[in-house]
Amino acid sequence: MTIEQTASRDAARKPDQRPANPRFSSGPCAKPPTFELTKLADAALGRSHRAAVGKGKLKAAIEGTREVLGIPADYKIGIVPASDTGAVEMALWSLLGERKVEMLSWESFGAGWVTDVVKQLKIEAEIKTADYGQIVDLATVNFANDVVFTWNGTTSGVRVPNGDWIADDRQGLTICDATSAAFAMDLPWDKLDVTTFSWQKVLGGEAAHGMLILSPRAVERLESYTPAWPLPKIFRLTKGGKLIDGIFTGATINTPSMLAVEDYLFALDWARSVGGLHGLIARADANAGAVHGFCAQNDWIANLAADDATQSNTSVCLKFTDARIQDGAVFAKAVARRLEAESIALDIGAYRDAPAGLRIWCGGTVETSDIEAMLPWLAWAFEAEIAAQTVAA
Numbered sequence: 001m002t003i004e005q006t007a008s009r010d011a012a013r014k015p016d017q018r019p020a021n022p023r024f025s026s027g028p029c030a031k032p033p034t035f036e037l038t039k040l041a042d043a044a045l046g047r048s049h050r051a052a053v054g055k056g057k058l059k060a061a062i063e064g065t066r067e068v069l070g071i072p073a074d075y076k077i078g079i080v081p082a083s084d085t086g087a088v089e090m091a092l093w094s095l096l097g098e099r100k101v102e103m104l105s106w107e108s109f110g111a112g113w114v115t116d117v118v119k120q121l122k123i124e125a126e127i128k129t130a131d132y133g134q135i136v137d138l139a140t141v142n143f144a145n146d147v148v149f150t151w152n153g154t155t156s157g158v159r160v161p162n163g164d165w166i167a168d169d170r171q172g173l174t175i176c177d178a179t180s181a182a183f184a185m186d187l188p189w190d191k192l193d194v195t196t197f198s199w200q201k202v203l204g205g206e207a208a209h210g211m212l213i214l215s216p217r218a219v220e221r222l223e224s225y226t227p228a229w230p231l232p233k234i235f236r237l238t239k240g241g242k243l244i245d246g247i248f249t250g251a252t253i254n255t256p257s258m259l260a261v262e263d264y265l266f267a268l269d270w271a272r273s274v275g276g277l278h279g280l281i282a283r284a285d286a287n288a289g290a291v292h293g294f295c296a297q298n299d300w301i302a303n304l305a306a307d308d309a310t311q312s313n314t315s316v317c318l319k320f321t322d323a324r325i326q327d328g329a330v331f332a333k334a335v336a337r338r339l340e341a342e343s344i345a346l347d348i349g350a351y352r353d354a355p356a357g358l359r360i361w362c363g364g365t366v367e368t369s370d371i372e373a374m375l376p377w378l379a380w381a382f383e384a385e386i387a388a389q390t391v392a393a
């Protein structure tokens, strides 16, 4: 047997340890480790969401969000339809058009917001884009404009390093899609006028509802500016020039799922049990740190995010860098398939519009021990696929 054959035989030996939970999807994300369906037994099912019990739970979801995320008392928090997309769209359609807009985009979701603003709303916009793995030059942003950006680009694993680049004395509003950042990264509320996220991301909640968080300046814009275009009922945040306050106390625009609400309340309780926001950030950092360490030890795989300061601690995106790989997309898909077939890692293929590679969710609901158990399998799948490719050639 040659040295290469021995090495490949040894590498192809399956690791002994398996992750207890193979769920590393970037959304819907793994549920909290203590989750069981029976824990939702107190859901207000079959009751009106406008009855005291339903409204109380919706209000608890809002105030629990405020408490765990440390959102200032004078910010409004609303539960809105259509998940994070709904919350972002409500903000774009309700607030933009008063002044010029700067659109910052470095991956698929940010690019989607650009399309909305430019092609649908037809607003005058300065568009700043960067390729997957890179970020736009944040130092050039003009805060006389409204600025729309994504805190963490879920499909490239590139996040803004912090909020220092956002002007304190801005005239425009900052509108931030933070769906894969909230509960995993420090969000500086004084820098954010509109922030959105959905329940199924970092807290592993259920999809359907979006969270819309408004600063006093965003409320002031809503009450002083009326867009030139019609707004469907589902987007309307004001009535007669005044904010519809009920939306921000639990009187939702339309019917929410009380099961999803109960699940979110459970997730918030779990978040508190691991130390709240700081505990959640520490868990995501530890998970991402394990993946980063693995990349440092293996020269055939690397983080897609070029600059360490922008590397996500939730949607960690990886690329294969081995010169022997013949077709990057085919190879990455085959590795992901192998891991899925072994029930080691589910749903870790790169996003469909992103460069070929893998995306491993590292948010706080994932256990670091599961990441650590999964990584040797990634090495195994890589070696197995290199060997399979050689045989096929």
Ligand SMILES: Cc1ncc(COP(=O)(O)O)c(C=O)c1O
Residues within 6 Å of the ligand: 026, 027, 082, 083, 084, 085, 086, 109, 110, 150, 152, 153, 154, 155, 177, 179, 180, 198
């Ligand atoms: C950055 C970003 N924005 C928006 C969305 C869309 O979210 P939703 O499906 O909750 O509407 C996603 C989903 O992954 C996302 O990652």
